[in-house]
Amino acid sequence: MRRFTNFHRVEPRQIYKMASAKGTTIHVRSGMAWLTEADVTDDHFLACDQTYRIRNQGVVLIEPADMNAIEFEIERPIQLAFVRLACRAASGVRPVQRLKARWKALGSEKPIK
Numbered sequence: 001m002r003r004f005t006n007f008h009r010v011e012p013r014q015i016y017k018m019a020s021a022k023g024t025t026i027h028v029r030s031g032m033a034w035l036t037e038a039d040v041t042d043d044h045f046l047a048c049d050q051t052y053r054i055r056n057q058g059v060v061l062i063e064p065a066d067m068n069a070i071e072f073e074i075e076r077p078i079q080l081a082f083v084r085l086a087c088r089a090a091s092g093v094r095p096v097q098r099l100k101a102r103w104k105a106l107g108s109e110k111p112i113k
Contacts, residue, residue, distance in 0.1 A: 005075045012069060016062040021054040024076045026062065031070030036061045046072075 007029075010016045018024065026035065028046045035044040038058025045065055046052055054060055064070045 005073055007071070007073050009069055009071045010062065010064060012064050012067045014063065018054075018060045018062075018074070020057050021060045021076075022057045024054045024060075024074055025051055026054070027051045027073045027075065029071040029073060031068050032065040033070045033072060034063050034065040 008016060010033075026033070026046065028048055028050050030048055032048075033046045035046060035052060037044070037054060037056060037060050039056050044052055062070075062072065
């Protein structure tokens, strides 16, 4: 399965929010991250070079566990339907605007100040 990876940095007192993240892998590159997942009773603390895989579809919050910034990678599985849509858009079968909307929805996670 293909995967989509992107890199993020969260400063102290910021929270990074993701929705619909089931199957997503979080890999901490620097700092200590505090991860809270919807419908999971325990929070998770991830140190540098630790990885966690999201189990549920709900909201996930990631923030620094101390007063230092964190850097992490998010690796998401790319759904086969999305890959097919991209191929169709490239061949002109579907409008590119629909592809852009799906891509924007896929990468909708962002830091909260």
